Amino acid sequence: MTPKSERKKYKVIGTRPIRHDGADKVTGRAVYGADLRLAGIVHGKILRSPHAHAKVKSIDTSAAEKHPGVLAVVTRADMPNLKNKIADLGEGSVNLAHLGANVLAHDKVLYKGHAVAALAAVNPHVAEEALKLIKVDYEVLPSVTWVMDAMQDDAPLLHNDVFTKSMGKRASKPSNVPTHIHFEKGNIEEGFQAADVIVEREFKTASVHQGYIEPHVSTALWNQDGHVTVWTSTQGAFTARAQTAELLQIPVSQVTVVPCEIGGGFGGKIAVYLEPVAALLSRKCGRPVKMVMTREDVFEGTGPTPGSFMRVKLGATKDGKLVAGEAWLAYDAGAFPGGVIGPGAMCVFSCYELPHAKVDGYDVLDNKPKTQAYRAPGATQAAFACETVIDELAEKLKIDPLEFRLKNAAKEGTRRVDGPVYPRVGLVETLEAAKNSPHWKSKLEGKHRGRGIASGYWFNIGLKSSVAANVNNDGTVSLIEGSTDIGGTRTSIAMQFAETLGITAEAVHPRVGDTDSVGYTDVTGGSRTTFATGLAAHEVALDIQRQMRERAAILWECEASQVQVEDGAYCHKDKKLTFAELAGQLGHTGGPVVGRATVSPEGASNGFGTHLVDVEVDPDTAKVTILRYTAIQDAGRAIHPSYVEGQMQGGAVQGIGWALNEEYVYSDQGRMENASYLDYRMPTALDVPAIETIIVEVPNPAHPYGVRGVGETPIVAPPAAIANAIYAATGVRMTELPMSPPRLWAAMSTGKKS
């Protein structure tokens, strides 16, 4: 969709070079956490709670300690006292006592799978066997795993030191609701009075997991000089360092985190689980300790995204203008406060111009693993509710659902219910692209088939990034950046650097540095890396260009300001040197050239997307087949279009998983019944068609190349789009995720039609 004139403007941006880490990845040479082998390495395993909620009366590790193959055992007693300690970990303050108690349970276990103790042994099998020798005396307590149950007054209380905070006030009685948030805009009563049609519905969603293919893995060495080195799979080496140091109560300078290649994170590899435990074990035994989770550990012990209950009410005039919206959202946070209700509440109406709106959101504790970020955290649930109601409203108004969205779409100047006013954004353009797409224009024929549409939004953040670069005398540049590369960001960052400097992408050698070799950089998350670390790389290129002009000026005995840069070459009068030629002369013009930049851009870059889907529903089994799927998104500027398309496709597939089958199935005792990929049903290659993509480019005014970030937005729309398609196919409005065959069949057979 890039206009031809703009496409010409760039030499590197918008092309599709082979990724710099491609050969290592496809040959299996890339070093992931599990590939790490160090001399004297031993293996750690974690003992996990069999109960969803229990007091830990005592832990007896004596038998395990006597086992000849066991080198160290740790429990809560080995953790520093973290009570009342708050730490700023780069994304707001964190209660360290809670973070610590999640890593190794203190007085209570709060979910099945909660880590209770750990040991290190000569090999993983001995470690697993020896865990059986640790005796834990539990007093089992009643548990709760559904958000609405957990909000009841008589629900089992998880923490007696958590009090509801609401509008700046703290309640007097402890509760399972740490936070109530409230946003308001206009006058909600007036708004609904002006409405000719009002639709109000209730929705439920299940807990779902990020489902990265690589389980969590960490190796730690607590050296005899007191320095701790951690090799780990993380989205952010610096946040892993900060958390590990704070939990161990040692200075950050005493910890080096080496980020390994990462096999997916989606938000779930930001919090630490294994790092501090491996470090404690290493301190005890003096050997490097490697810990690898099983898939069961990952499901039961690491963050899913919240289960939720939502009520959304929208009103519109008969000519199709939205006038008011009200939402009530309760998201579970799992065992510790601080779930993702905030962004959920901010996103619920983010796609629409709503003159009057009100949103209440509740962060709710229950006996599940502490929820973590998962790709546009909180937005997918909210969009499922809002976009389904939008669809029903359009139907009642007899307006085409795409036209209805266009008529009410958020645009430049729209104020979101939580306050911010959008700068130039691209929702309208994605809707127009949808309208002009081959998919929307195609006819869907056949029985039991239906088409659905939904839009979605995610903020995309800025945060801090650092990049450094060394010019090599052959005209290439080594680039060191602090962002771990999950989705091809080495290349998208290197491409921006190359574009600015006027060299090729291949002439840049990007590398992800450890915490001792590059400046502080925030997590790879919030769809920020290509945007913010790319911005830093652009600034490094400008820094290098400035220095190169100075070097040319030395050669040509002129002022640096007189050296022009044309097409990447350095010129003065009739003299001209390419970047590579000039790089070869650095040795006798003052020595090496090194560039560096740190950035901390503020505000959101605002990513909007619109998805189209055709489904067929088997009338007897209620199985949903995705016939065709198109994801449309405003990328601002697609640096490497293949990776943008990959993000759009990946997000759509994860969203299809949420929509159709993924869920944590809990027993009455609060135990997850399906902690394996066999029964936790993510879509396989046979369950999704090729996802068609349309990249829309409405440049972000806050980035030199217009990058908006793309990773998260594409998971937001799919469940709603599929629900709307299922309605078109069956006449049944689904209000609960996943819309699995038993659930859809039950709805179809009770003829629950709207």
Next chain:
Amino acid sequence: MNDFEFQTATTVDEAVSLLAAKGDRARVLTGGTDLIVQLRENLREADLVVDVKKIPELIQYSLTEKGLRLGAGVPCYRIYGDEAIRKAYPGLVDSARIIGGWQIQSRASIGGNLCNSSPAADSIPTLIAYNVICHIAGPEGRRTVPVAEFCTAPGRNVLKRGELLTELEFPAAARHSGGAYLRFIPRNEMDIAVVGAGAWVQLDAKGETIERARLALAAVAPTPLFLADASAALAGKPATEATFKEAAAAASAIARPINDKRGTLEYRKHLAGVLIERSLVGAVRRARGEKWDPHV
């Protein structure tokens, strides 16, 4: 996973004596596609694992006018790779093609699937529909058991200490007969049957009337179920939609599934009927010599 001994047997007698010595602490390995996972995930424990896939008797099969004699260790890919078997026992091929992906199918055997005795096993309704006889060797000699009586509870069967399943005997494929197996899974691959249904029918020469039929279900009871009454009721009925619907209603009525992570009780009872009807359609069409592809 605990440490265990590993022995390879090359004769049935050797396997039987190894198994008899260790009793329920011994496990048989053929393809290993269930056993290895169960041991690794601590779902089963063993002190001894006996590899039986080097025993010639277990990895052979023969198809004659008397029927198919299928060694208990013959991997799935050899079954669907044999055109004569595809023609004579298409229902068996339906099962063999969906037990895991193709990597699994190149190791996993029908005999192993039966001995694992999962209520949701994809081969067992087919074996019941084809009226297969199980040949068993043990310390007391050899014996046979009809497959419908083989499973006794989830993961349990009639095999006693030291006993080994050696062979599955399929009756000769009768004229105007056909078999089919279908399962329902929420995805299209990598899944366990929510319900599975096997059907076998023999029609009259005109292909209009059902002379004999055998129906079986998986995942609706603690063991795979032979629908004896519903099968008998089909004899003499016209092979029409109304008849298939009657059988479906009978199947729904007899299914006694549970609520679990793979489906609700009500949904499974309903599916039992849907799948019996669809597998009957498949069996009848094949009995008429028509092509039919299982698809849920």
